[in-house]
Amino acid sequence: MLETRDLNFKNVIIIEANESKLPALRKSAPLVPHEVTRLLGIDMALREEELQRHLFYRLLYSASSAHIIYEENSGKERSRFLEELVWHEEKRLGRIGAIEARRASFNAEIAAPGIEFGKTEEICEMLKKLRFSATSVNTYVECPLKFYYTYVMKLEEKEALTSDVEGNEIGIFIHELLEKSFTHFINKKPVINDDFRKDVLSSFEKQFKVEFAKKLGSSAFLLERVMRHRLESFLDFESERCREVESGVKEILYLEQKFKPGLKLSGTDFDMQYVVDRVDLLEDGSIFILDYKTGLDAHKPKATKKLENMEFTRASIKENIRSFQLPIYYYFEKEKYPEKNVNAALYGLRNPKLTYFIDKNVDIDRTMEICLKSLDYILHEIVDLSKTFARDNSDPESCRYCPYKTMCR
Ligand code: SF4
Known part of the structure; x- marks a missing residue:
């Protein structure tokens, strides 16, 4: 106004x-x-x-x-x-009710009923050649229509020339900063001392100026303070973690490494890819895979007992497996180190915290069996000519942040 x-x-x-x-x-x-x-x-x-x-x-x-x-x-x-x-x-x-509002009403369909797209032979062929990642499989599990828009139609959000900083930009910034900072500890024991902290924080300041300071103008200091505070908390947590006697970090094996393995499921070969944020060798000789999370959307499969009762449908996989990220990392990294104990964790960077894939509620062999069966089910459904890409708007939060939400109304 x-x-x-x-x-x-x-x-x-x-x-x-x-x-x-x-x-x-x-x-x-x-x-x-x-x-x-x-x-x-x-x-x-x-x-x-x-x-x-x-x-x-x-x-x-x-x-x-x-x-x-x-x-x-x-x-x-x-x-x-x-x-x-x-x-x-x-x-x-001089009269109560002298002004009367004219009433109007209309029938509103909040969402168009059942948007879905079928597949053609060509689409199926293209899908069979697709290199799948945990993100693309998770997208399908979340909503097949979203998968269709992203991986079949390859629609992308127009980059907005706004002064806002998106959550994924912060995620990329932090991933790059941590990769750059920890890279000289590859094949070495990381030591988080005062010199290292100074280096990390000075790289943070320089990079922040380049990436966000100009974009955000005078309000940049708020984001900088918050990010700096979180980075400092992460370094404190990391310093403790590296020093632990048995579960301490002996050496960092690799950072932000991309792998492109194949996966044979029920006789079909699928091309896969994954990028691990970091893999450590721990003092007790085990392998520890870390997946940094800067946002709130960090999920791992439910406890083995819950998985035992699940059905093999997309809806049930969505509810129980929730994310294929840790199972996929675990499966391929375990293949590389069959003799070693392997674990994986989501590393929350907001308030530093590790959420372990294998904990007291997980029978890892059984969990992996169910996760692979679920992955098998989903990948075969994706390439199945008779299955459509139908909308799943059962989770209002997912739809709220979905880039295609206006196309779904
Ligand atoms: S808005 Fe919801 S239903 Fe529509 S594509 Fe996105 S996630 Fe699927």
Whole structure:
């Protein structure tokens, strides 16, 4: 509404004149917390409401005619500005209920029913030649339609020229920084001392300036503080982990390494690929695979007992296996080190934490048997001519962050 302040209109239509939109008041202030402004005797929320009220009335008085539309149901109330307007009119006309809203309704299909695409022989041939990764298989398990848009249609999000930093940009930044910093410990025991910390933090500062400082402008310092704090916590955690007597790190074997193995499942050869963030040799002689996670979406298969009861359908695999990432890493790395104990973990970098693939609830041989059977099922379903790429919108969170959500409505 601010942008209308110098304009006059013939017709004005205000939609969503509901509380929480009109006025739209922020619950928290990112720079100066409300507590601080309150202590200074400034009520920012009240000022903001007054400003929006002024703009609302200015917009109405600038127009020859105005239509105000709001939604009314158990979860939504009409705007307080509208209540005021109605109250003034009722007082003027001397009658409660003098202003009556015209009611309108329409049937709305929130999502188009059953969007799905079939396969042609050519598509099947292309799919058989595809090099599958844990990410592509997980995408199919999450939603076959999303897989279709990504790997068959190869639709990509247009790179937005905005000043926002996306979660995946932070992920790439951290992965690159850790690879660069730890690379001189390859085939050596990592030592997280003061010199190493200084080097990592100085590389962080330099890289941050190049990647984000210009893009974010004056607000960059907030992101920098948060990332720096997390990096420092990670280095503390890593320092402890490297020093452990039995499970300490003896040497780093490789970082961000890409492998392209083949996988034969039920007589069919599939091309696979995976990139491991880091593989360590531990003091007890075992192999430890690490998958850094900068976001919240870190999943591993459920406990073996739960997997024992699962059905071999995509929906059940989605619910129980959840992600093929650790099973795929484990399977191929174990092939390289058949004599050694191997474990894998998701390494959460927000609050440094390891989530182990093999723990007390996991019978690894049985879990891997079920994971491979599930992978077999999914890969065969992907290349099966009779199976369609159907939409799975059962998880609202996935759809919310899906780049194709507008194509699904
Ligand atoms: S919006 Fe949801 S249903 Fe549509 S493609 Fe994305 S994940 Fe699938």
